[in-house]
Amino acid sequence: MTEKVYIISGTNRQQAVSLQVSKVYQQEFEALGVDSEIIDLQQLPADYLFSGLYENAGKNELVNGFREKMKVGHKFVFVIAEYNGSFPGVLKAFIDGLEFPDSFMNKKCALVGLSAGIQGAVLAMSHFTDILNYCGAHVLAEKPKLASIGGHIQDGEITNERYMKHIKKQVKQLIEF
């Protein structure tokens, strides 16, 4: 059986489009018979920055649930929103609270970027790729750039055929990665 994929919705913004895109990925994995689970950063505790990091790492039970999933998982999709030309700060804080190096060493990751503007989080994905590589993870080359996302998603469905083509291709590639 193909191993479970964890999909990280990489922002804690309420009503984030990132979560909608994460659900699209989950449907695509399901259609191919692959189990997946969404890790939604909106579910982090409100005091995560102070209760989940550094000397407190591993002490917050709610955060430990996230840490455990990232430790046991071997394949991840990171849904990356473009915030100020890069990825959301909460995503970096999330990474900083994980066990190093076991959370990422020799694991396999796929990235998808989304933005309100025209860049499709291309720089954000590039920045995030550097971090994953530093932590020992391999990143799939196929990285869909979902620019102007607001105009291409409706009722949780991506309406842009080209975007869906890239997503389907990437999902298959991650399964085989």
Ligand SMILES: Cc1cc2nc3c(=O)[nH]c(=O)nc-3n(C[C@H](O)[C@H](O)[C@H](O)COP(=O)(O)O)c2cc1C
């Ligand atoms: C703090 C913040 C910064 C943002 N910066 C950018 C940006 O630099 N470029 C851009 O195209 N969109 C930017 N956006 C818009 C997001 O890309 C847009 O909300 C998109 O839907 C993905 O983010 P979401 O998952 O939070 O919805 C920003 C949004 C927030 C909340």
